Amino acid sequence: MTLNDAVRPVTGAPAGGAPHEKPIRNPKRFAHWASYVLGLVVLAVAVRFFVFNPHWEWSTVGAWLFSRRVLSGLLNTVLITIVSTVAGLLLGLVVAAFRLSQLKVLRTMAAAYVWVIRATPGLVLILFVYFFAALVPTLSLGLPFADPFVEVPTNHVISQFSAAVIGLSAYLGAYSAEIFRGGVLSIHPGQFEACHSLGMSTWRTYTKVVGPQIVRVITPSLANEVVTMFKNTSLVSVIGYVELLTTVQLVYSQNFKTIPMLTVAVVWYLVLTSLAMFGQSKLEKRFGRGFARRVVQVPDAGEIPEQEARHV
């Protein structure tokens, strides 16, 4: 047996003498094997931490996870998130439109709003709304310094729920406004010009042409804000609204199972975040049309191989 026989590959054509006829293989490098070892070590640490540590009291977690009390807290969290997200995004759209307006008064108003809200911690914002009655005892509808048409005591309007929603949506309004504005600025001016020369209205330009492109660009940042919103709802525990975190806090103040109860909350936040991220990936697929790689079927020409998406 010659040396040449020994290195001949088992399958495929016999390796010829010339170097360019030899098959190409990528060897596994040291970093590859080291990463496997690292992965195993981390896995072992995680298993020891989560499974073999009795202080987690997984049985307690399991017992409370689907309890009526926790589920009602969860429902309140979901409810407040949905209402605040919808209101906050609508507010953000309006503020972004104002910031991009040609009218200086609108631009300045929107900029001032974004400035103040960004400077205020969410917690402070919620407390401010909740104690708004201390600042303005009665809410009235009418012109400033004139007799109002309608007048109601502030405390009739501000409940724990409405304070939470107003605070959180004001917060999201400012942040999402900046995201929307960034989305509009990311669009090539040529897109607007093409619509103009076809004679399209501003509304149709935004809904049919520019809007879908903006959604594609802003989905990751917007999903970030929505996920943050799930967790920001925990801030409203300071005004005593009984959402998920407040619920588990009330429970562990009685049964002293602090870590298991917090774990219950974390598990649910994980579930909610996963749902939001699932929605995000759906959205990215939907609006990735025309940008993603794909195989194109051409009549009578067979298959055109995948092409790199070009960005013009």
Add this chain to the structure above:
Amino acid sequence: MSEEPLLRLQEVEKRFGEFVALNGVSLTLRAGSVTCLVGPSGSGKSTLLRTVNLLEPIDGGGIYLRGEMLGFTVNGDHRRPVRKKAARRQAANFGMVFQSFNLIPHLTATENVMLGPVQVLGADRTAAGEQAHELLTRVGLADRFDHYPAELSGGQQQRVAIARALAMKPSVLLFDEPTSALDAELVAEVLAVIQELAREGYTMLIVTHELAFARDIADEVVMMDNGRIIESGPPERILLHPATERAQKFFASVSR
């Protein structure tokens, strides 16, 4: 010629701050004629095209399409910008083809061509789709109906853009350096399409650096410099025997 021309520009002025982009430009286009705008970059050719399409408001003078002043309404002793709806109607008279194509990336070739008829003219989707297929076939893209812009070459994208402009049945086609963003071997396919449209009798105003093309296609060549028209006339005379020194210099510097 007492007949009112299709498009008439009268002493058009445009400033960007201190910079005078158009300094009293007058120009007329007969129906069915092809006019090529040439000149060094920064001379105001593209700006002129954009003012016609109401992409840039003018600061003085007037632009008339079939005798109707574009962009303004007369109000007693002064005039004021037309309302948005009227401006859109006026802009839709022109089919604009941009240097950078400006196709909509998330719409297929067919959907790009359908956009104007469906969204602006309120056309039925089926009819608009058939028209789009017809137009795409005319520009040689019968096998690219369902491709997205990113899946097409530059020349193919520009031909889709031409089909999109044609779909609105415009009175005048405006081309803003339609081949400047293309690789050399793709220029010819786009120019061939434009030449075919000229034969079919479309009225066209073309900003171009392709002088050989301008000589073949144009009824009139207009040379601009510093926001003014310095020479205009039949292509043979302007391109081969320019009267002004500025034009002679420019044509000498551009390879023919």
